[in-house]
Amino acid sequence: MAIVSQNLKKNDNDLDVDAFRSAMLDWYKSNARELPWRVHFGERPDPYHEWLSEIMLQQTVVKAAIGYFNKFINLWPTIHDLADAHPDDITKEWAGLGYYARARNLHKCAQIISREYNGVFPNNEKDLMLLPGIGPYTSAAIRSIAFQKPSVVMDGNIERIMCRVFAHKLPLKDSKRQLYEFASYLSQDRTDYPGEYAQSLMDLGASVCISSTPKCMRCPIQQFCQAYKSGIQNDIPVKKNRVPKPERFGVLYFIENDKGQILFERRSDKGLLANMVGVPGTNWTDDAEESLTETFIPDFDISHTFTHFRLKLKGVRLLEKKQNDTNKKLFWYDPNEYVKLGLPTVFLKAVKQYLKVVKTR
DNA sequence: AAGGCGGGGAT
DNA sequence: ATCCCAGCCTT
Structure with missing residues (x-):
């Protein structure tokens, strides 16, 4: 005071x-x-x-x-x-x-x-x-x-x-x-x-x-x-210079079955997008090469910006389950019904891209 | 005290 | 493309 x-x-x-x-x-x-x-x-x-x-x-x-x-x-x-x-x-x-x-x-x-x-x-x-x-x-x-x-x-x-x-x-x-x-x-x-x-x-x-x-x-x-x-109203408040956001990379798997469904997952209850529904994939790392654990021919790209990093993802279609390593809850679902899943924006973008790619082939 | 945590509206 | 918003919680 x-x-x-x-x-x-x-x-x-x-x-x-x-x-x-x-x-x-x-x-x-x-x-x-x-x-x-x-x-x-x-x-x-x-x-x-x-x-x-x-x-x-x-x-x-x-x-x-x-x-x-x-x-x-x-x-x-x-x-x-x-x-x-x-x-x-x-x-x-x-x-x-x-x-x-x-x-x-x-x-x-x-x-x-x-x-x-x-x-x-x-x-x-x-x-x-x-x-x-x-x-x-x-x-x-x-x-x-x-x-x-x-x-x-x-x-x-x-x-x-x-x-x-x-x-x-x-x-x-x-x-x-x-x-x-x-x-x-x-x-x-x-x-x-x-x-x-x-x-x-x-x-x-x-x-x-x-x-x-x-x-x-x-x-x-x-x-x-x-x-x-x-006359200094345009000069304040003074902002500190912001550090540029780092980039992270990863791959999303669009795994299809014969009913036209793909595999979704319920994410962990901790960390980024906790508890939300998403699409399975690799971890998101700061190394573009490391994220590609195997050689894929990606079908499309997704970019998204979060609070503290930019994300660049490759979307790839697969005809079978990659691995059973995950403890996350996986489930099949019709991707056309994505609205009912309540996807966070990054996965919403990804699924829309996927549907576009599937339709044009 | 510092860092993690989404997304989009406005420019 | 960048800024920044009717902030809070965890570490």
């Missing part, structure tokens, strides 16, 4: 917190995005809806989450329905959204809320943080949005806004605590519409105070923004 007041005084015009919050709330009244989990200004959403949306939105853009949210609410209207669902059904419906640990934790959390909390979400930070999949951000978001309790909601958008409002020039990565202090200063345990205030910042970050070339002429808090005042 000492750092904050220093920083504010240094700029000779203390930020008027009341005016800042009023500007944000006024802007939000006429500029809020209409989203399926949102309610009217001043109303509180169903905590189940609010929680589900927050889990889906972790590291995910709003537009990508909307369809999934509607689908989940349709399939499982209450948290008890979700708690009683089969885990495989949940991962299948989650397929394509990524970060699949979220789906597992979603189910665990639903079961705890349903069975230990009788379906009622806790509204205090300590209990919320103990739930699987709920960390500092999601805890604060649920508290402020679903329960209108003052909380310091910090996400990537709000960090960026704090950076600019306070003209913070150090790299974002090293500034988490400082930026939290800025946001905390603006929150100050205010009880007036903490949920709407938090969402107003998120919407501002998504539409106006965007990462590159922010739209300051449309910004309701332009007058409070020290970066704008100094």
Whole structure:
């Protein structure tokens, strides 16, 4: 807190917190995005809806989450329905959204809320943080949005806004605590519409105070923004240089039987794409030659980028099972029915390519 | 404290 | 092609 007041005084015009919050709330009244989990200004959403949306939105853009949210609410209207669902059904419906640990934790959390909390979400930070999949951000978001309790909601958008409002020039990565202090200063345990205030910042970050070339002429808090005042809004937040992603290589086996089916596998419950359905193949290594343990004539290529590496795969058609070495659960399935499997994106791409190749021969 | 963990929207 | 997003969990 000492750092904050220093920083504010240094700029000779203390930020008027009341005016800042009023500007944000006024802007939000006429500029809020209409989203399926949102309610009217001043109303509180169903905590189940609010929680589900927050889990889906972790590291995910709003537009990508909307369809999934509607689908989940349709399939499982209450948290008890979700708690009683089969885990495989949940991962299948989650397929394509990524970060699949979220789906597992979603189910665990639903079961705890349903069975230990009788379906009622806790509204205090300590209990919320103990739930699987709920960390500092999601805890604060649920508290402020679903329960209108003052909380310091910090996400990537709000960090960026704090950076600019306070003209913070150090790299974002090293500034988490400082930026939290800025946001905390603006929150100050205010009880007036903490949920709407938090969402107003998120919407501002998504539409106006965007990462590159922010739209300051449309910004309701332009007058409070020290970066704008100094004309450095395009230069912050400062990002550290990113290391290029390494490449990995592998082979996928499309093993066919005489019924037009191919072999799929349920992946291990640990590591990348845990518990998801995929196509069997070699391990993915950083050595392109090593991945080709035998000489194949590949039928097609698949490339896919994950968080921390690029993957280049060769797809090859085989008429018999390669080996029985694996402890993974293998099963035959009609590749044309791939939609029902809930494949993660890399395998979705691969199967579509495979079908195209098969059709043209 | 650092690294693992997906995918796609926006540019 | 690159950036980065309504982060959390494990080690």
